[in-house]
Amino acid sequence: GCGQLDLASSGSTLEKAKEEKKITVGFANEKPYAYKENGKVTGEAVEIAREIFKKQGIDQVEPVLTDFGSLIPGLKAGRFDVITAGMYITPDRCKEVNFADPEYSIGEGLAVKKGNPKNIKSYEDIAKKKGATIAVMKGAIEEQYLRDVGVKKDQIKIVPDQPSGISALEAGRVDAITMTGPSLRAVLESANSKSIEEVKDFKQPSIKGKDIRGYGAAAFRKDDKELKDLYDKELGKLKESGKLYDIIKPFGFTKDDLPGDHTAEQLCKG
Numbered sequence: 001g002c003g004q005l006d007l008a009s010s011g012s013t014l015e016k017a018k019e020e021k022k023i024t025v026g027f028a029n030e031k032p033y034a035y036k037e038n039g040k041v042t043g044e045a046v047e048i049a050r051e052i053f054k055k056q057g058i059d060q061v062e063p064v065l066t067d068f069g070s071l072i073p074g075l076k077a078g079r080f081d082v083i084t085a086g087m088y089i090t091p092d093r094c095k096e097v098n099f100a101d102p103e104y105s106i107g108e109g110l111a112v113k114k115g116n117p118k119n120i121k122s123y124e125d126i127a128k129k130k131g132a133t134i135a136v137m138k139g140a141i142e143e144q145y146l147r148d149v150g151v152k153k154d155q156i157k158i159v160p161d162q163p164s165g166i167s168a169l170e171a172g173r174v175d176a177i178t179m180t181g182p183s184l185r186a187v188l189e190s191a192n193s194k195s196i197e198e199v200k201d202f203k204q205p206s207i208k209g210k211d212i213r214g215y216g217a218a219a220f221r222k223d224d225k226e227l228k229d230l231y232d233k234e235l236g237k238l239k240e241s242g243k244l245y246d247i248i249k250p251f252g253f254t255k256d257d258l259p260g261d262h263t264a265e266q267l268c269k270g
């Protein structure tokens with residue numbers, strides 16, 4: 001009941017956030033999930049967090065910028081209290097952090113040199129073409145997807161962030177770059193490059209006969225269970241009322257990108 005929750009929360013992250021009316025969130029500057037634009041941090045994950053925390057009287061969501069690959073270590077080290085980066089729920093990450101339920105679901109994207117000179121239309125194509133290379137952001141799940149379909153380690157170039165991947169592709173240091181579909185479209189739009197393009201007929205990766213789809217969510221420290229439970233409760237209300245869609249729509253998400261009734265618990269099992 002409520003009384004029990006109050007007791008359990010004394011001195012906790014939630015209690016502290018309520019007292020200070022402020023909570024810190026980690027983000028990796030990846031559009032459209034969580035990014036800085038015109039001096040303000042926004043994105044689907046950040047705006048969902050703002051909405052949920054505001055309801056608890058926590059008016060201030062204070063963003064802490066870090067590399068995507070440092071989000072989980074940073075959360076665990078207490079550099080911030082929540083990861084709001086649209087991070088996919090995966091069984092491996094579930095061992096490290098406590099995910100809230102998903103906010104959206106989407107597929108991957110692939111970009112190549114204009115005209116697709118190496119005719120790369122899938123991750124499997126990269127595995128098949130000796131010498132073909134692809135850039136992936138450090139810590140991003142796409143590295144695992146690529147390895148799972150047989151792409152060799154030395155074909156994968158790790159970059160610190162998405163714009164660096166775009167630069168590598170433009171300069172011809174790699175043959176392709178992959179990231180989530182929404183991120184790829186956003187970064188291509190920002191780069192506005194004449195020399196590279198999205199692969200429109202990209203075949204989504206299929207691993208062990210299963211088509212891959214990413215489910216992004218906020219993540220909490222393992223011992224902040226009450227905070228996570230509260231987040232899920234409020235997120236559930238946003239889903240039910242349709243408000244979740246209103247929040248993510250301006251960031252380019254469609255009705256097809258809604259998470260449905262998938263839960264973190266289920267997605268953690270793989």
Ligand SMILES: CC1=N[C@H](C(=O)O)[C@@H](O)CN1
Nearest residue numbers: 085086087088140141180
């Ligand atoms: C939103 C996001 N999702 C993927 C992941 O969770 O690893 C990576 O593509 C990095 N960014």
